[in-house]
Amino acid sequence: MELRRYTEASVLLEQYAKDCEEAISALIAGAAWEEALRLIYMYERQDIMETDLKPALLEAHSNQMSFLEGQKATFIRHKNRLSVVRELKEKARLELLDEDAPDCPDSELFSEASSMITASATGSKYSHSNSRISARSSKNRRKAERKKYSLKEGSPLEDVALLHALTETLYTVDKLREEVHSLLKALVLFGLDSQAQKLQQDYGEVLLLMEASIPEVWPEGQQQSSVPVTGPNSTANSIMASYQQQKPSPLVPQQDAEVFNPPKMRSNIKWKLTILK
Numbered sequence: 074m075e076l077r078r079y080t081e082a083s084v085l086l087e088q089y090a091k092d093c094e095e096a097i098s099a100l101i102a103g104a105a106w107e108e109a110l111r112l113i114y115m116y117e118r119q120d121i122m123e124t125d126l127k128p129a130l131l132e133a134h135s136n137q138m139s140f141l142e143g144q145k146a147t148f149i150r151h152k153n154r155l156s157v158v159r160e161l162k163e164k165a166r167l168e169l170l171d172e173d174a175p176d177c178p179d180s181e182l183f184s185e186a187s188s189m190i191t192a193s194a195t196g197s198k199y200s201h202s203n204s205r206i207s208a209r210s211s212k213n214r215r216k217a218e219r220k221k222y223s224l225k226e227g228s229p230l231e232d233v234a235l236l237h238a239l240t241e242t243l244y245t246v247d248k249l250r251e252e253v254h255s256l257l258k259a260l261v262l263f264g265l266d267s268q269a270q271k272l273q274q275d276y277g278e279v280l281l282l283m284e285a286s287i288p289e290v291w292p293e294g295q296q297q298s299s300v301p302v303t304g305p306n307s308t309a310n311s312i313m314a315s316y317q318q319q320k321p322s323p324l325v326p327q328q329d330a331e332v333f334n335p336p337k338m339r340s341n342i343k344w345k346l347t348i349l350k
Contacts, residue, residue, distance in 0.1 A: 142275075
């Protein structure tokens with residue numbers, strides 16, 4: 074139960090501990106609605122439907138609605154902020170390209186470029202330090218890597234941090250398809266059609282919003298690798314402009330470059346109930 078392996082816990086409770094009530098409770102806690110109903114009828118414990126199952130369904134519906142609302146608001150906020158950041162970066166890039174050398178000393182530009190590279194090097198050291206901690210799982214290491222990307226407004230790689238956050242939010246919502254489908258079936262089975270209808274409508278709207286936003290957040294060509302403009306023929310302006318481009322920054326480690334690729338949603342998963350359309 075502590076590991077959230079509710080279905081397996083139910084098998085142990087029913088078959089080994091011979092405790093059907095606790096087995097059903099485990100299934101309800103794990104939102105395994107159909108299996109919970111099977112045991113309820115097998116052990117003739119229909120009383121549990123009113124005392125435990127139905128209240129749990131209503132709570133699950135309320136929690137799912139609140140979660141979807143929060144994820145939608147987060148996605149819209151990050152998407153709008155990303156648009157602002159990209160506009161600011163493009164404006165700064167164009168200003169750098171238009172500036173004359175006398176008005177904008179090379180030393181200042183190189184100083185800014187150096188500070189960005191230093192920040193990247195610091196992040197790299199941070200990454201290497203984390204990689205030595207063998208006890209961490211690969212998932213935790215990826216999270217540690219992303220800590221150097223700050224969502225704080227004005228941070229050097231704010232746009233990368235926003236892309237990470239948007240990708241995570243999109244995948245989190247997309248993975249709910251099976252869970253929402255199971256909840257919809259259980260709600261309809263208990264005559265809670267209005268709640269099921271609202272959930273199906275809201276979830277569908279969030280999925281459509283995210284799917285429609287993919288071309289805007291991940292425009293074509295952005296996933297192409299960006300190479301810093303360096304070499305004997307480069308200038309301070311060209312170097313700084315390359316770091317300001319909206320394409321993947323050369324300061325971004327290769328393992329995080331995938332954030333610039335548009336995510337793929339599982340549109341082939343059927344989660345809606347025809348009866349609610």
